[in-house]
Amino acid sequence: MAFYSDNWVVYVALIYLAINKLLQYTISHHKQWKSKLPFPNVRVSRQRFLEKRHEIRKLQIENRLISAQDNYAQWTKNNRKLTKLEKELSSIKEELTKAVAKNDKLLGTLKLVVLTLPFLALKLLKGKHIVYHLPKSDVFPQLMSGVWTKGWLYLGLAPLQMLRGRSMSAVSITEVGVSLGIWLWALQRVVDTIEFLIKQLFLESAVTRPEPKVQEVHEINSDKIELD
Amino acid sequence: MSELSESEKRKILRERRQQKFRAGGASSRLNKITGQIPNSQLSTESSLDTTEANEHTKGLSNDEDVYQIIDSPEGNEQSTKEMDELIASISKPPSSKIIPPKSRDFSPTPELSETPGTVDPFSMLKAMQGDAEGNGSSPFDLFKAMQGGGQTEPGESPFGKDPVDEEMVNYHKYVVNKLKAYSILFKWLFFILPYVYVVIKSETLPFELPNWLVNPSNFFTIFVAFEIVATSIYYQKLQTFESDNNIDTLQHNNKIAKLASFIPNEGLPIRNVRDKVFMALHYWDVLSMFITDICFVLILMGVFTYI
Numbered sequence: 095m096a097f098y099s100d101n102w103v104v105y106v107a108l109i110y111l112a113i114n115k116l117l118q119y120t121i122s123h124h125k126q127w128k129s130k131l132p133f134p135n136v137r138v139s140r141q142r143f144l145e146k147r148h149e150i151r152k153l154q155i156e157n158r159l160i161s162a163q164d165n166y167a168q169w170t171k172n173n174r175k176l177t178k179l180e181k182e183l184s185s186i187k188e189e190l191t192k193a194v195a196k197n198d199k200l201l202g203t204l205k206l207v208v209l210t211l212p213f214l215a216l217k218l219l220k221g222k223h224i225v226y227h228l229p230k231s232d233v234f235p236q237l238m239s240g241v242w243t244k245g246w247l248y249l250g251l252a253p254l255q256m257l258r259g260r261s262m263s264a265v266s267i268t269e270v271g272v273s274l275g276i277w278l279w280a281l282q283r284v285v286d287t288i289e290f291l292i293k294q295l296f297l298e299s300a301v302t303r304p305e306p307k308v309q310e311v312h313e314i315n316s317d318k319i320e321l322d
Numbered sequence: 323m324s325e326l327s328e329s330e331k332r333k334i335l336r337e338r339r340q341q342k343f344r345a346g347g348a349s350s351r352l353n354k355i356t357g358q359i360p361n362s363q364l365s366t367e368s369s370l371d372t373t374e375a376n377e378h379t380k381g382l383s384n385d386e387d388v389y390q391i392i393d394s395p396e397g398n399e400q401s402t403k404e405m406d407e408l409i410a411s412i413s414k415p416p417s418s419k420i421i422p423p424k425s426r427d428f429s430p431t432p433e434l435s436e437t438p439g440t441v442d443p444f445s446m447l448k449a450m451q452g453d454a455e456g457n458g459s460s461p462f463d464l465f466k467a468m469q470g471g472g473q474t475e476p477g478e479s480p481f482g483k484d485p486v487d488e489e490m491v492n493y494h495k496y497v498v499n500k501l502k503a504y505s506i507l508f509k510w511l512f513f514i515l516p517y518v519y520v521v522i523k524s525e526t527l528p529f530e531l532p533n534w535l536v537n538p539s540n541f542f543t544i545f546v547a548f549e550i551v552a553t554s555i556y557y558q559k560l561q562t563f564e565s566d567n568n569i570d571t572l573q574h575n576n577k578i579a580k581l582a583s584f585i586p587n588e589g590l591p592i593r594n595v596r597d598k599v600f601m602a603l604h605y606w607d608v609l610s611m612f613i614t615d616i617c618f619v620l621i622l623m624g625v626f627t628y629i
Contacts, residue, residue, distance in 0.1 A: 125387075
């Protein structure tokens with residue numbers, strides 16, 4: 095139980111990472127999913143838009159069926175009605191665009207509040223939590239061991255400490271641990287590299303070398319040209 | 323409020339009509355009727371023949387999502403495509419044939435060329451100018467002078483170097499990415515993974531290995547030495563590809579390098595800024611690969627701790 099209670103930070107961080115990766119991989123489907131969400135403002139505008147468009151198309155078909163010369167009055171009346179309907183359609187479309195933009199902004203804020211900010215808070219508050227200790231403490235140089243244990247701040251403060259004359263052996267010589275912040279950074283980098291490897295080795299289609307283009311050398315031997 | 327007289331009413335209507343004309347209202351309406359603008363009401367297509375019309379009379383289409391509605395363009399797309407095709411056909415260079423001359427004798431009077439439909443413009447020009455220039459230079463001398471005094475080599479375009487072929491750039495990117503992928507895979511699978519395992523689990527190995535190899539304090543030295551060798555091999559291979567394809571990888575793949583190529587090398591307080599930027603980008607590339615391998619080592623050590 096102690097194992098799980100100590101490492102809940104790691105599990106939560108892994109869950110956040112997994113969710114972020116899932117969102118990254120499914121980015122092409124986001125618009126489709128967002129359009130299926132039952133926002134009342136969008137649903138109403140969309141319905142009105144489709145009805146209006148259907149009306150316009152019906153009237154356009156009717157207008158094409160009648161002869162402009164024989165039924166000029168009716169034809170002109172239909173045209174005027176069409177112009178009016180088109181103006182209404184464009185205003186509904188504008189309304190729909192604004193409603194969609196508002197919903198997109200709301201979803202973005204939701205993602206920020208539910209996903210991004212908590213993950214950032216976890217990294218800031220629990221960034222120095224040791225995920226595991228390196229099996230051998232003398233594998234890396236002291237500077238690097240300090241960074242793994244204390245985080246990137248150690249790298250920034252190291253020159254200052256050297257100027258003050260303090261030694262850099264702020265870390266324990268017996269045990270070198272890897273902090274959560276460093277571990278997450280390393281894990282993300284490794285995952286990105288594995289993605290790159292899979293993409294290049296298995297998913298990318300082969301590109302053949304293009305044939306060299308023979309440059310035509312044009313020499314002017316005559317001042318006569320043939321007219322087209 | 324007093325009622326307006328007939329003449330005042332007519333005046334107001336006339337002013338409104340004139341305002342409308344000035345704003346182009348009348349002509350836009352006329353264009354709409356005669357079908358000269360998109361979304362025109364006049365169309366020669368029969369609506370009974372089109373299936374699209376039949377689909378819309380059936381009912382509302384509920385499958386269209388809001389993003390498709392918002393992104394759908396207004397107006398007639400087909401006419402836009404036709405216009406694009408027309409512009410493309412106009413921008414093709416006109417064909418012209420050069421007929422080899424039988425003689426280069428330019429007489430003052432315009433001569434009738436032997437091949438019908440051909441014209442000798444230079445002789446016509448000379449005829450128009452007359453012999454006022456005296457001997458006059460042949461048109462070919464003038465043309466050669468226009469080319470810049472023979473500075474270009476035969477066969478070379480006088481307008482500078484040809485732009486790099488896009489197909490070649492894509493092929494080069496593909497080859498470089500493949501090289502990078504294989505080199506990372508090789509390093510990770512055949513060196514880093516086994517070496518880290520051997521260093522961490524040296525006590526549990528069934529066979530004995532030299533002490534200098536499994537000593538944890540030598541790990542970083544051996545690791546860096548391997549990285550130097552691997553990176554040198556990688557860059558040698560990369561240079562071979564670059565010389566074969568005649569493409570600079572950094573300038574075509576890196577946005578900072580593309581921007582830096584606009585910086586002039588002289589005229590700035592710091593000399594050779596562009597070259598320094600390219601060198602820094604090269605070093606960053608090497609450092610980035612090293613950092614990625616270090617990250618892999620850290621993760622592997624964590625995994626082997628729990629195994």
